[in-house]
Amino acid sequence: MCDMSHSTDGSVDRSQMSGAEIEALSERYQVNPMGHDPLVIAKASGVRITDADGREYLDAISGEWVVNLGFRHPDIVEAAVEQIQQAEWTAPMYNSVPRALLAQKVAEVAPPGLNKILFGLSGSDAVEGAMHLAMRTTGKDEFVSLFQAYHGRTFATLAMSYTHPSMYEGAKKGIERYLTRQIRVPNFNCYRCPFNLTYPSCDLFCAHFVDTMIREGSEGSVAGVIAEPFQANGGMVPAPDGYFNVLRDVCDKNECAMIIDEVQTAWGRCGPMFAMEHYGVVPDMIVVGKAFGGGFPLSGVIVSDKFANLAPWEYGFTQIGHPVSTAASYRMIEVIQRDHLTSHASAMGERFGELLGALYERHQIIGDVRTLGLMIGIELVRDRTTKEHAFEETDWVMHRCVERGLILGKTGPVFPPPRGNVLKLKPAITVQPDEVDEMCRILDEVLTEAEAKFGL
Ligand SMILES: Cc1ncc(COP(=O)(O)O)c(C=O)c1O
Structure with a gap:
């Protein structure tokens, strides 16, 4: 047992x-599946974090894109405390005031026709x-997902995530019997097109190819196609304009659901409330999570009436639609x-862009x-012509930024970490212009150091 500080009453x-001390406890008593960073967040406010040793940081990733309003936003704190004082827990089979009100609110802000929500936890x-x-709705059971997608780590969602062999080694080996067969199609990626084509002369070949795969590569039983509007864990890659118009037609033609995973992109992250508003296409379902609970665990599927069908007790977890999470979310x-x-996030996104x-x-x-x-990816390469991935350099830049007091993330097409070569910035949507400038200034200085260090 490590030597911990105890107060006089022994607590x-x-x-x-x-x-x-905290790291020693974590090493000794936790199974740490994601590895873990020695950084211990002791206190945080807005985009400022203080660690257990009193060091301060600027948080460019909103606590892993979960606190979209920044840490300890006074309204969120107030809503959570108010709910705890009413009832900190209501079982999922009972109606609850915050859950009912949130469902109505989500229907109000969601794209037209998406007016019901199935609550989840993550x-x-x-x-x-x-x-x-x-x-349930289509009576079919196959799913199409994209290369480099990430949809989660339960068995079915893991099967729809990643495609690279190194990820297979890391996450999928040994559990094959639980991984259902999924139909994988090349993703959109205009910087590294899997088909070696160029947008827009490609005429969105990657989107049309989904239709080919449903026709030629399925058993004729495709229930849905799932995609992120901005592939996040797969390298921070936005869909090109027009992609989802084609996908909408493909799903309609094949009578399957168009499922859009906005776990990372909703709630103002990309400017509008939902990233799909940017693309002007209404899917059959939008999946939300992460920031949905205002910092508390909450997820959901926002769905049209047509697809709102489940058999009794077909789905459900004890903690779904938790009252504190739903009150904070509202x-x-x-x-x-x-x-x-939403306008502020767009303006700050433009500032970052410049x-x-x-x-x-x-x-x-x-x-x-x-x-x-405010969904931002910066891909680092050793050579702009060959586009050789700058893995080592990206790792160094990320850790040097943390030393310099800037927390950002890293991802990329080759897993498991530390093989990413794309820096991720997804700050709170409340981020202020001077904070944007400070984040970019530190990054600028660290990139200068990196180029000198690696001789680039
Ligand atoms: C796009 C996307 N979908 C689904 C998930 C899974 O969410 P969770 O980790 O809350 O289960 C994630 C998590 O990173 C994600 O980024």
Whole structure:
């Protein structure tokens, strides 16, 4: 047992524990499936984080794109406390005030026709919920998902995630009997097109190819096609304009559900409330999670009447639609509306776009900058012509940024980590212009250091 700080009554004095003490406890008593960073968040407010040793950081990833309003937003704190004072828990089989009100609110802000919600707990179980809804309505049972997609880590969603062999080694080996057969199609990626084509002269071949795969590569029983509007874990890649118009037609023609996974992209992240508003296409279902609970666990499938079919007790988890999460979520949506945060997120996204455009001009290591509102990916390469992935350099940049007090993320087409070569920035949608400037300034300085260090 490590030596921990105890107060006089023998209880643990949490404020006195150092980062090293907490890390020792974690190593000793936790199974850490995602590896873990030694950083211990002790306190946070807005986009500012303080670690257990009192160091301060600027958070460019909204606590892994979960606190879209920033840490400890006063409205969220108030809504959560108010709900706890009413009833901190209501079982899923009873109606609850915050759950009913949130369902109505979501229907109000969702794209037209998506007016019901199936609540879940995390993104993965919500994606499975969407699969249930699609199967019940269509009577079919196959699913199409894209290369480099990420839809979760339950068995069915893992089967629809990633395609690279290194990911198979890391996550799928040994559990094959539980991984259902999924139909995988090449993803959109205009920087590294799997078909070696160029947008727009490609005429969206990748979207039309989904139809080919349903026709030629399925057993004739496709219940749904699932896609992220901006592939996140697969390398921060936005869908090209027009992609979802084609996909909509393909799903209609094949009488299957168009399921859009907005676990990362909803709630103002990409500018509008939902990224699909940017593309102007209404799917049959939108899956939400992560930021949906305002920092508390919550997910859901927002669905049209046509697809809102489940057999009794077909789906459900004890903690779905938790009252504190739903109360916080309701308030989060109200705040986004009240404070015009969708326009603010778009404006801050444009500011990032301009500053990162200037960084692209100055730093040869940047191969591509991809932004949609505050969903931002910066792909690092060793050579702009060959596009050789700068894996080692990206890892170094990310850790150096943390040393310099800037927390950002990393992802990329080759898993498991640390093989990513795409930096991710997804700050709170409340981020202010001076904070955007500070994030870009630190990144600029670190990229200069990286180019000198790696001789680029
Ligand atoms: C697009 C997308 N879908 C689904 C999931 C799964 O969500 P969760 O980790 O909450 O189960 C994630 C998580 O990263 C995600 O990014």
